[in-house]
Structures are given as C-alpha cells and as structure tokens.
Amino acid sequence: MARVPAGKAGSEGTAGHTTPAARRRWFALALAVLLPLALVMAIGFGSTRIPAGEVVRIIGVGARRAVGLGLPVAPGLPPDTAETIVLLIRLPRTLLAAVCGAALSVAGAAFQAVFRNPLADPYILGASSGGALGAAAAILLGLPATPLARLSLPAAAFVGALLAVMLAYTLARRAGGGSPVVLLLAGVVVGAWTSSLLSLLMYFSGRFLAQIVFWLMGGFGGATWRSLAIVSPYMLAGGFVVVTRTKELNALTMGDDAAMGMGVDAERSRRLLVAGATLLTAAAVAVSGPIGFVGLIVPHLVRLVVGADHWRLLPGAAATGALLMVLADTAARTVLAPSELPVGIITALLGGPFFLWLLTRRGYGAWFGGARR
Amino acid sequence: MDSMSITRTSRHRYPQLQGRARSLLWLVLVLLVALALAAGGCQRVTEPEVPATQTVIDSMGRQVELPKQIAKIVSVSPTATEIVFAVGAGDRVVGVDEYSNYPPEAQDLPKVGGYLDVNVEAIVALQPDVVLVSTIHRETVEQLGSLGIKCVVVEPRNVEDVYTAMLTVAQMSGQSGQAQSVIDQMKETIAAVAAKVRDIPADERRLVFYEVWDDPLMSAGPETYIHEIIVLSGGRNLTEDADTDYPIIGYEVVVARDPHVVIYPTYHGGIGLSAETLSDRPGWSGLTAVRENRIQGIDADIVSRGGPRIAEAVAEMARLIYPELFR
Secondary structure, eight states: OOOOGGGGOTTOSSSSSOOHHHHHHHHHHHHHHHHHHHHHHHHHOSSSOOOHHHHHHHHHHHHHHTOTTTOOSSTTSOOOHHHHIIIIIIHHHHHHHHHHHHHHHHHHHHHHHHTTOTTOOTTTTSHHHHHHHHHHHHHHTTOOSOTTGGGHHHHHHHHHHHHHHHHHHHHHHHHHTTOHHHHHHHHHHHHHHHHHHHHHHHHTOGGGHHHHHHHHHOOOTTOOHHHHHHHHHHHHHHHHHHHTTHHHHHHHTTOHHHHHHTTOOHHHHHHHHHHHHHHHHHHHHHHHOOOOSHHHHHHHHHHHHHOSOHHHHHHHHHHHHHHHHHHHHHHHHHTTTTBOOOHHHHHHHHHHHHHHHHHHSTTHHHHHHHHHO | OHHHHHHHHHHHHHHHHHHHHHHHHHHHHHHHHHHHHHHHHHHHHHTTTSSOEEEEEOTTOOEEEEESSOOOEEEOSHHHHHHHHHTTOGGGEEEEOTTOOOSGGGGGSOBOBOSSSBOHHHHHHHOOSEEEEOGGGHHHHHHHHHTTOOEEEOOOOSHHHHHHHHHHHHHHTTOHHHHHHHHHHHHHHHHHHHHHHTTSOGGGSOEEEEOSEETTEEOOOTTSHHHHHHHHTTOEETTTTOSSSSOBBOHHHHHHHOOSEEEEEEOSSOOOOOHHHHHTSTTOTTOHHHHTTOEEEEEHHHHHSOSTTHHHHHHHHHHHHOTTTOO
16 A cells, blocks of 8 residues: 555666565565574674584584573583583574564664654654663662672663653643654653753763763673563563554554544554554663664665565564674674674664665655655 | 153243252152162062973973973872872872872862863962873863963873883972882882793783773773783783773673683772672683682772882782782
8 A cells, every 4th residue: 555666666686677576575585594694694703703503503502401591501510612602692692682673673663654754763752862861870870790780770771761751652642642743752852851861970970981881882792691581571562562563553654544544543553552662672772772773774674675564564674673783793793803893883884874875766765755745 | 650740840830940850850760770770680589480491291292391490280180190299299289180099198189170071260270380181181281271371291101101201290390319219119019020920931821801891891902001010910911902992892702712810990999890790791600710719809090090009000910810929
C-alpha cells in the first residue's frame, strides 16, 4: 500500500532488473547467510586471532558443556586461553552487540512509523540523555568496584531512560492529548533538559569525567553473559509488543484518520508501541550506552529494499541492525588493537556519510515528501 | 600652577612686583631642582631591580622573560606545585589550584580555581611574578599574558624531563643548590632499584598490568610515566605496544597476555580492586595474578605526576612487583 517509489531504482541488491518480490528473497537469503558468517568472523577477530574453524569447534564444545550462563569454565583450573576468550568474552559480547543492534533498529522503525517522521530514531523521546543521566549519577555515587555494584550502572541507566520517556509522555498527554507532534516536541524538550542536568553533573565530576564521556560514546567492552541475561527479558518483552503490531504500524504511517478507517485505535496503538520501543531502547542503552545512527539508518536502508510494510520491515531491520552492529563492534575491537575504539564513534563515522548517500539516491528523498503529505 | 599664576600676575604688575616675583621664581626653581634631584635619586636606588631580568626556557621551549627576583609564585599544576616545594621555594607560593594536594602545606594556600577552570581574576589579584602552568592552560597563558603576567609551562614527560623541570624552576627562584641535592637523591633511589633488578633475565621480568581505570577498562601506553616506572622497576608493561597513552582495552587482552602482577591506582582511600573483583571479570579467574593473588594498589598521584616523588614511585612499584627482592 505505502509503496516505495524507490522500488524503481533497480540496481539495488544482487541482481539487475528484479521484481520487488525477487529482491526481497535475495535480501532475506543474503541476511541468512551473512549474519552467522559475521558472528563467526567477529568472534575470530580481535587482539588475538582465532581461526574460524577453531571458533566453531569451541562454540560446539561450549554448547555441549552448556556453560552459557556466566559460570566459570572449570573453577580452579587454568582454562585454555582461546576457549576462555571465545566462550566467556567474545561470544557474549558479539551476541550482545547483535541483540542491541536489532533492538535499536526495530525501535527506530517503530518510532518512525509512530511519529510519521523519517528523522525519528530510538532516542527521539529522550531515552539516551535520560539513560546518560542515570549512568552518570551511578558513576558519581562512586560505588566500590564490587561485583554487585557493577549492576548499578546499567540499572540506573535503564531507569533513567524509562523515566525520561515517561516524563515526555506525561507532559505531552497533558498538553495536547495524544497528538504525535506534541509528544515529539515534549520528547525533544525533555531530552535537552536532561542533557543540561547531565552537563551539570559532568561539570562536577572531576576525575570521573572521562568515564562518563566514554559511556556516552557507547560500546560493548563490559559485556558478559550476565549483561546479556539482564537485558534479554526487557528486549523480549519490548520486541514482542512491537513485532506483534505490524498492522497498527502500517496504519499509523497513513495518519490517524486512515488508521481509524482500518479499525485501529491510533492513540492506544501509539501508546503501546512507544512503550515497547522504549523498553527496547532503554535495555540497549543500559548495557551499551547510546549508540547513534544504527536505529536511524537501518530502518531506512531496509525500507529501501523490502518496502514500507512493517511485516517485512521489522524482521529485516532486526537482522540488518544485528549484522551492522556486530561488524561495527568487530571494527572497534580490531582497528587499533590492542586498544579499542568506542563503537559509537564507528557507527557515527560511517553512518553519517552513508545516510547522506541514501538521501541523494534518486527517488528516496521523494519518499519522505510523499509520506508526509 | 604656581609659576603660571606668577607670570600672569607679572604681566599686569611687572614694574612694581619685579623684585618679589624674582624671589618667588627663584624659590620655585630651587624647589623644582630639589624635586628633580629627589626623583633622580629614587631612580638611581631602584635601577638595579627594575630592568634586571632573567630568561627562562620552559617545557614547551618558550622563552619567558621574568624578573630576576621571584617573590610571588602561583601554581595551577599539581606537578609544578610539588616541584616548587621540593626545590625549597615553597614559601614564595601564594596561590595554587584545587588539585595541588602535596606537600600538605600547599593545601592551605589560597585556591585559584580547578584544573581546567582556572580563575584568572584570582591570579591577577595575587600579583604573582610568575604563574606555573601545564600545557592544557594555553588559553589561561594568553589571558594572563595580555594582563602582563608571565607564565612558565612545567610539563615533564619522563624522568629525565622531571630533573630538567626541577632545575628550571630552581634556577628561576634562585634555589639551584637545593634542587641538585634533591635530584641526586632521586637518582640514587632509582639506581638502587636498578641494581637489585639488573640481573633478572629479560624473559623472567614480570609482566605488569597497570589498571588505569576499570570501566571502561584502561591501561597505560608506552609514552606514560606509568610505563617508565614499570620498566625502571624491572617489570614489563602489559600494553607497551599501545598507540595511545591510556588505551581502552578489552577483557580478552588481559586474558591472552596473562600478567603476573595487577597494579591499580588508589585515590586517597577511594576505589580498590581485589582478587574478588578481578575474578568477577569474564575469564579472569584463571589469570596468574589472580591465582597467585598479586593484586596491589599504589598511590595514583605519585605515579601519574612527573614530580619529585617519581623516584619514590619507582621504589614502591619495584617492591610491589618483586616483593621477594625488596624486604
């Protein structure tokens, strides 16, 4: 229905002149092959190279031993280094990157539909600055580096992100009922105001300033099986809410009146979708900090290939987001080895020009104009 | 004024008042000469002080012209503060930054702002002869320069630089003798450590992971004091191959390189690491340092500031890396 004119820009994907259906099949196939490949490659790369065959073997060993839940491989014994690195460090880290990439991309797609605004991203309602404020507060409270205290940072970031979005939502409902434009404005204002509180905290943060700054750049350096286990329930819940509402998402992109005509309660769907997407975003922010551009670009990129129907867009965005985040994190770990770059720098550095290229493509800019009329 | 009114009067009553006017003129002349003489005398007394200057070359290679006699010093760098006190010019320091916490008497001095937010007005009010700064204070240096206050950059980058910086500061404040004896002591301390670790073969030197920060995990690169202190203590730095000074590293780097010793900075009773905290990191329970419980804290200030306490830092680091050699 909301057909993308860019469908005529035929040189997309693998084949030259293809029907949209064929192109979608190629896209799905490519993702199905590339994603597992990228995971194995990502786990092999790093400051110590581990051959792909060895990676697969170790994962097999690990799966058989079922060590997956943060238990030490074999307490007391000096474990095999490659096994330790793959099973306890790179595997949880790579999976966490994949999950966060998928969550941010799905949340971005949902927010773009809810607000009927191509500029919307997962942080549009202040989740990143709220999360940052929570994280900075946790850092400054200076809890000792005990195992339990390490959970206080993601918990505070998660709560901060949720609170910021809830504040924006409450303000918007008081100001203008359920209008998406008012919500958008409230989100932007809450985000800016939260940022100023963050600046205030940073000004007084002394030697903790660097830690806050690095947190703001985003990264998966602290990933463990435990962080994966902590975010999974929220990711699953948020993901479920959004992914089961593809019909509502499609309806909302056409405006409230059209949605009503299709039997969709616009305001109620919007509330649920915002809640689901926020849960996804807050969980990602909690464990990785705010990582920009992925949640903005991936929905656009995938829409270009599979069209604007959310039934196809959401799974495509999830897989593409996972793939890109895994690649970005691999680059973050390897380009300066043994040092690491914060992954947010890489996504922004590559994402910005890529997004501009996307905009200059024939027909794509027109879609924005068309969709908003 | 007086002579003006006299000439004006004499124009009208010149014939009658000639004699009185003359004597008045003489009086004025005598007074003027006396004044000139007095002023001249004054000039002669101050002459040796005002134009006498000295030229100092600072850590950035800038040539700074300073008065020969330095009576008032402001330091906005904790390193420079330690150096000034060590060379015996501490009694001339009239203001410091908030982070200058050593020696203890520096803490009682008037504060002129933090590290990045130096209060230029507070410095001007103290009227110092020189302000000791570090390289990050470029803007402050320009501001103070336009107000006629001279700045000297004190930013040593290695132990050799520390000696040079100490001599520079000592020379400008006329304390060269004391500085030399402090430097000799420092060299002695470092040489004593070197003598004890000299015979450890290269492949038996302990690998040291200095944990600069825990989240994100940060180490020290080859251009840092920490690296130099580890090497002077007979150890090997885990990340001597890093490109940056304080690289962020993944947990896997530590697992793969398996250090013998983990050393972390303590900030006046702040965060401390323990075998328990380290074992909590993924894959770290098998580390040699964790299994043998060689996890030690060291005063962050003595290892990160290139001050006179750097020799002390080398001795302390050596004791932490090779406790059996230093009892």
